[in-house]
Amino acid sequence: MNVCVFPTPEDTARAAAKAFARAAGVAVAARGAFHVALSGGSTPRMMYRELRTLPDVPWEGVHIYFSDERSVGPDSPESNYRLAHDELLAHVPVPERQIHRMEGERRPLEDAARDYAALLPERLDVVLLGMGDDGHTASLFPGTAALTAGGRVAANWVPKLGTGRLTFTFDEINAARERWLLVTGAGKADVLREVAAGEGDYPVARIRDPLWYLDEAAAGKLGR
Numbered sequence: 185m186n187v188c189v190f191p192t193p194e195d196t197a198r199a200a201a202k203a204f205a206r207a208a209g210v211a212v213a214a215r216g217a218f219h220v221a222l223s224g225g226s227t228p229r230m231m232y233r234e235l236r237t238l239p240d241v242p243w244e245g246v247h248i249y250f251s252d253e254r255s256v257g258p259d260s261p262e263s264n265y266r267l268a269h270d271e272l273l274a275h276v277p278v279p280e281r282q283i284h285r286m287e288g289e290r291r292p293l294e295d296a297a298r299d300y301a302a303l304l305p306e307r308l309d310v311v312l313l314g315m316g317d318d319g320h321t322a323s324l325f326p327g328t329a330a331l332t333a334g335g336r337v338a339a340n341w342v343p344k345l346g347t348g349r350l351t352f353t354f355d356e357i358n359a360a361r362e363r364w365l366l367v368t369g370a371g372k373a374d375v376l377r378e379v380a381a382g383e384g385d386y387p388v389a390r391i392r393d394p395l396w397y398l399d400e401a402a403a404g405k406l407g408r
């Protein structure tokens with residue numbers, strides 16, 4: 185595992201925010217654009233708060249996508265887009281036309297998945313991900329149909345939540361140049377230990393060569 189461990193969740197979020205700024209600078213200098221997918225979750229939220237304070241992010245070249253979305257509209261407190269908007273996008277000069285939210289309010293959700301796949305760039309630079317304490321990442325939950333979906337984006341029924349989600353497929357995530365997993369808190373330590381040991385059958389274990397940003401609590405059972 186390619187792991188970076190920091191003392192606290194705030195330190196973890198700050199390090200990931202600085203890495204975002206660096207990666208954006210490199211991508212914009214090399215290719216004229218930085219295509220990044222955001223996610224929801226507690227650790228990404230902290231990272232967005234850090235990121236909006238950083239100078240020298242070339243926001244005019246940043247293109248924002250989402251790795252998953254709940255089946256709600258953009259104003260819902262459950263919306264991953266709203267989280268990113270309120271904590272980051274409303275505070276930085278990224279051009280509006282370069283922000284691509286998933287339309288979680290559309291029905292059927294399959295139509296939203298199809299249309300979102302069509303607007304994605306050929307290849308994302310970075311996909312930011314969180315991990316739930318059941319080992320889900322994006323909205324790829326254990327035992328759900330999207331785990332075997334082809335294509336780039338899927339509508340996924342999640343029985344344990346009694347709701348649908350939109351999510352990148354593994355193919356889409358694993359085709360990106362980089363995947364960063366931001367995970368903090370002792371509640372994630374057991375799953376992380378199993379994933380590191382190749383035990384269990386967790387969706388997050390199918391992410392190819394991720395860079396893990398962890399705090400000490402999440403990494404506490406890795407036996408480093």
Ligand SMILES: O=C1O[C@H](COP(=O)(O)O)[C@@H](O)[C@H](O)[C@H]1O
Nearest residue numbers: 223224225226227314315316322
């Ligand atoms: O449902 C979701 O949860 C995961 C993990 O969230 P966390 O609060 O446990 O960090 C997140 O990555 C995903 O985007 C979100 O929709």
